[in-house]
Amino acid sequence: MNIAVVAAHGKAAKNIIAEAVGRGFDVTAFGRRENDTQASRYVQKDLFAISAEDLKGFDSVVDAFGAWTEETMPLHSSSLKHLCDALSGTDTRLLVVGGAGSLYVDPEHTATVSDAPGFPDTFKPLASAMAKALGELRSRSDVKWTYISPAVDFQPDGEKTGKYILGGEELTLNERGESIISYADYAIAMVDEIEKGGHIQQRISVVRA
Numbered sequence: 001m002n003i004a005v006v007a008a009h010g011k012a013a014k015n016i017i018a019e020a021v022g023r024g025f026d027v028t029a030f031g032r033r034e035n036d037t038q039a040s041r042y043v044q045k046d047l048f049a050i051s052a053e054d055l056k057g058f059d060s061v062v063d064a065f066g067a068w069t070e071e072t073m074p075l076h077s078s079s080l081k082h083l084c085d086a087l088s089g090t091d092t093r094l095l096v097v098g099g100a101g102s103l104y105v106d107p108e109h110t111a112t113v114s115d116a117p118g119f120p121d122t123f124k125p126l127a128s129a130m131a132k133a134l135g136e137l138r139s140r141s142d143v144k145w146t147y148i149s150p151a152v153d154f155q156p157d158g159e160k161t162g163k164y165i166l167g168g169e170e171l172t173l174n175e176r177g178e179s180i181i182s183y184a185d186y187a188i189a190m191v192d193e194i195e196k197g198g199h200i201q202q203r204i205s206v207v208r209a
Contacts, residue, residue: 001025003194004055005062006047006083008037011156012097013064015187023191028058047079052086060093060194073129080133088142095194097186098149100179101127102134103171103205113152113171134203146197148190149205151181158182163209164189172207181208 003020005013008029017037020027029039032046043054047065055061063083067075080096087094101114101123113119114127134147152171164185165172173179181189189206193199 001060001195002028002058003060003062004028004030004058005037005039005064006030006050007063007065007079008039008042009033010064010066012066012183012186013062014038015183016062016064016097016190019184019187019191020194023195025191025194030054048082050083050086052090055083055086055092056090058092060095061087062095062097062190062194064097066097067129068126070125073125076129076133077136080137084137084140084143084145087144088140091144093194093200094143094145095190096137096145096147097190098134098147098203099127099130100149100152100154100171100205102131103149103152104169105171107170109169138201141201144200146193146199146201147203148186148193149203150186151179151205151207153178153180154186155180155182158184160184160188161208162188164206165209167205167207169203169205172205174207174209179207181206 008031017039021038027039028041029037030043035042065079103113
């Protein structure tokens, strides 16, 4: 399996790279800084400079891009569009490290996690920007995309249990009533999807079992 991980310096990306390399995948990381990943190969290049030629021949591309400031929030949409345009019409899968704020909390899919009264105001701009990017992604019938939302409590340094529950568009709780997952277990779910999954043009979600 030959995969690329874009925006490779973040913690989620590094966990995904480590999990994929550990399974014997051939992993190429793309990032702006000097290489600090476990990838098989490294390409120092800004996401917006990545071309269709750069991504040619990969089985899957993982988009681990994240932006956290008000000025950079719109990049969630523009960066995802750039990668979609580069992969348009190809058989290469695009797997997106998504957000939990856009998960639905009702069967009618009219209310989301970020709509809840207790959702922190500080995270609402991020949730809104990522939801907008997901909405735009849904319109791309020319790309074999899969959007993977983590649990609400997405823990960078959480325990690696090796177990998770695969959900869909709605917020899924485990038997303890939790919506929680570590970056390490999320990485397992991501690589499982690359290796065995078939959720093409779907949003799925994961929570610790």
